[in-house]
Amino acid sequence: MPGLLRARAAAGEVPTTSARRPKSCILLFLLGAPPQQETWDPKPDAPAEVRGDLGVIRSATPGLILGELMPKTARLTEKIAVLRAVQTNDNAHSSSGYYMTTGLPHAPQGVENAKPGAPNDWPAVGAVVRKFLRGSGTLPTAISLPEQAENDGNLTWPGQDAGFLGRAFDPWLLKCAPESARFELPGLDLPPDVPPVRFDARRSLLEQVGSHFDHIDRTGGPSSLHQSHARQAYDLIxxxxxxxxxxxxxxxxRLRDRYGRYRFGQSVLLARRLVEAGVPLVRVNWTRVPGALNNGHWDTHSKNTAALKQLMPLLDQTYSTLLEDLGDRGLLDDTLVIWAAEFGRTPKINGAAGRDHWGHVFSVALAGGGVRGGTVYGASDKIAAFPKDGIVRPQDLTATIFHTVGVPLDSEITDTLGRPLAVTRGEVIRQIM
Incomplete structure (x- = not known):
């Protein structure tokens, strides 16, 4: 741990200062991608092969309809802004996911099972947050949980680490099962053979050794730096x-029950606790639901309706509870909540009663964190195939996240060739702020 902290310092981590109250972001990333037609952008007047066989419901916002499997969310739309014309133009999970999580298109596009690493090694949004922000406590400033996004076969997507910034700025990955009855995070508790007395003795010994070297070297050199980083490591424990x-x-x-006693529900509750503790950015990845169709994620190539009836009640329950819980705690105004995925689903139902990959237009929802609720920005065409107006691209989402949590949009990072590069090429989506 001290070595990691030294690496972060050597890499030039720079804190930002701001007079405004710090804000956070919870990014809910829905692996596999829910269909926009059955969620935020229904097309009830389209032909049956486009609209599907699920109905629609009215929401709390006049004129805004949602898919029928979102009744709890529908009551909260006055807190939510919907983007109906998000576009990556990439139909592959891993390369489109890279674009969504970095704000930079994968080169080339449409590459399934793309691997992390150069030349597609732009830092994830969490890595940029880690480089430019320091938390108010001992926790890191960007955390991902409960596992990485990956294709079947444990094929990890690119765009989830620090890329060319170096491992020191990787978002802290928590591989965990918070739904477990005996959930605990490895590394934060002392091991059985180190009782508190022994822990204090170790810290005391370190301080004595550090004082000895400080007596020899008063120049603020490596010994004093080691002490500083070691102290941070001890403080975390x-x-x-x-x-x-x-x-x-x-x-x-009862609140845990409201979030849902499944992995995604308890992961989102953990994310709320982390932003409450001062973590600026927490990404929660959807994980496969055991026993559900299509391997338990949103990649509904077959039996789209049946799969949604298994998954949407879980998402509807957890998402709506998060918004209500943040509101009850007075945290929603300072916490941006993003419902997103790597792309959308095809306009027409396929021969297996499913929907396939579609990056040409899809929906993203934002709430809290300065978002003007009860709004819809952008529109798709009559069959949810292409944007009609108000196109939003992933770099605009990353710019909005940076703006919210306090990373200046004119900040620069340096690649492996020493070139200064802007942290984002997008614009804040001011139409909904």
Whole structure:
């Protein structure tokens, strides 16, 4: 841990200062991609092969209809802004996912099972946040959980790490099962053979050794730097506040039930606890639901309706609870919540009663964090195939995230050739802010 902290310092981590109240972002990334036609952009007047066989429901926002499987979310649309013309023009999970999580198109586009690494090694949005922001406590400033996004076969998508910025700025990945009855995070608790007395003795010994070297070298050299980084590492273990952030058992059991006692539900609850503890960016990846169709994710190539009836109630419950919970705690105004995926689904139902990959137009929803709720920006055509107006691209989403959490949009990062590059090529989506 001290070595990691030294690496971060050597890489030039720069804190930002701002007079405004710090804000956070919870990014809900829905692996496989839900269909826009059955969620945020229904087409009830389209032919049957386009609209599907699910109905629509009215929402709390006059004129805004949603898919029928979103009744709890429909009551909260006055808090939500819907983007109906998001576009990557990429129909592959991993390369389109790279674009969505970095704001830079994969080269070339349409590459399934694309691997992390050069030349597609632009840093993920969380890595940029880690480089430019320092948290208010001992926790890192960007965390991903409960696992990486990956294709079947454990094929990890590119665009989830720090890329050319270096491993020191990787978002902290928590591989965890928070739905477990005995959930605990490895590394934050002392191992059985190190009781608190021994832990304090180790820290005392380190301080004595550090004092000895400081007596020899008063120049602020490596020895004092080691002390600083080691102290941070010890603080993370010793910090009661850091450990409490991961203690889901401290929550009211009824609230845990509202989030849902499944992996995604408890992961989102954990994300809320982390932003409450001062983490600026938490990404929650959808994980496969055991026993559900299409391997439990949103890649509904077959039996689209049946699959949605299994998955949408879980997402509707967790998403709506998160918005209500943040609102009840006075945190929603300072927490941007993003519902997103790597792309959308095809306009027409295929021969297997499913929908295939479609990056030409899809929907993303934002709430809180300064978003003007009850709004819809952009539109797709009559069959949800292509944008009609108000196109939004992934770089605009990354710019909006950076703007929200306090990373200046004119910040620069340096690639491996020493070239200064802007952290984003997009614009804040001011139409909904």
């Amino acid at each position: 010793a910090s009661r506040a850091a450990r409490q952030a991961f203690d889901l058992n401290a929550e009211d059991p």
